Amino acid sequence: MNKKDLKRFKTALEQKRDAITNATGKKPHWENMEDTRHGDFVDQASDDNEIHVNLRLLQIDAKLLRAIEAAIERIDNDNYGICSICEEEISLARLKAVPWTSVCIACKEKKTA
Numbered sequence: 001m002n003k004k005d006l007k008r009f010k011t012a013l014e015q016k017r018d019a020i021t022n023a024t025g026k027k028p029h030w031e032n033m034e035d036t037r038h039g040d041f042v043d044q045a046s047d048d049n050e051i052h053v054n055l056r057l058l059q060i061d062a063k064l065l066r067a068i069e070a071a072i073e074r075i076d077n078d079n080y081g082i083c084s085i086c087e088e089e090i091s092l093a094r095l096k097a098v099p100w101t102s103v104c105i106a107c108k109e110k111k112t113a
């Protein structure tokens with residue numbers, strides 16, 4: 001990956017991290033949720049009561065925050081975009097969709113299968 005892309009990912013990750021850190025009391029709205037199937041999240045959430053929804057969001061917050069911080073660390077350590085399982089490069093398209101991911105799509109599918 002070239003330096004320009006790396007810098008762009010780092011900026012995006014830092015913005016995301018800051019958004020979560022500053023979002024206390026506010027409901028976050030993310031486009032990309034690593035562990036939720038697209039579209040399902042809102043539907044699932046509407047079935048729960050408000051307290052459960054907030055709890056779930058907090059748990060996701062903490063998990064996502066850790067993933068983002070780890071990704072920023074990988075950028076600093078020069079191993080960003082490398083799958084932590086098979087050590088192949090993660091595709092740029094996947095990183096653009098989920099910049100904090102540490103596994104390639106093949107390993108992700110194996111993990112969830």
Ligand SMILES: [Zn+2]
Nearest residue numbers: 083086104107
């Ligand atoms: Zn992999």
